[in-house]
Amino acid sequence: MKPIDEKKVWSKEKLECDHRLAVMGMIQQQIDMVQGLMERHNELVKAPLHYNMCCGLLDQLKTHAVAAFHDGGATAPQASTRDDVSYFRFPNETLGL
Numbered sequence: 260m261k262p263i264d265e266k267k268v269w270s271k272e273k274l275e276c277d278h279r280l281a282v283m284g285m286i287q288q289q290i291d292m293v294q295g296l297m298e299r300h301n302e303l304v305k306a307p308l309h310y311n312m313c314c315g316l317l318d319q320l321k322t323h324a325v326a327a328f329h330d331g332g333a334t335a336p337q338a339s340t341r342d343d344v345s346y347f348r349f350p351n352e353t354l355g356l
Contacts, residue, residue: 279328283325283328286324287325290321290324293317294317297310297313297314
């Protein structure tokens with residue numbers, strides 16, 4: 260049985276991790292670009308509900324795009340727990356209206 264060259268294995272894992280982080284960074288930049296465009300031109304909005312839905316979708320995309328590159332998605336960042344969310348919320352949480 261031949262011993263494994265630990266340096267080669269570690270180098271390959273490190274390179275793969277760096278590549279994954281670079282791709283995740285590029286995806287995050289593109290999401291931020293779309294978000295910035297929408298925010299800079301929000302005075303042109305004619306359908307606020309759809310604008311707010313896009314805000315929520317961008318938040319979800321940020322979370323799931325990162326989670327896609329981790330085993331099982333277990334290391335996805337937690338969703339925002341703040342009360343002042345900028346996207347659509349139902350006014351009556353009991354009835355769902």
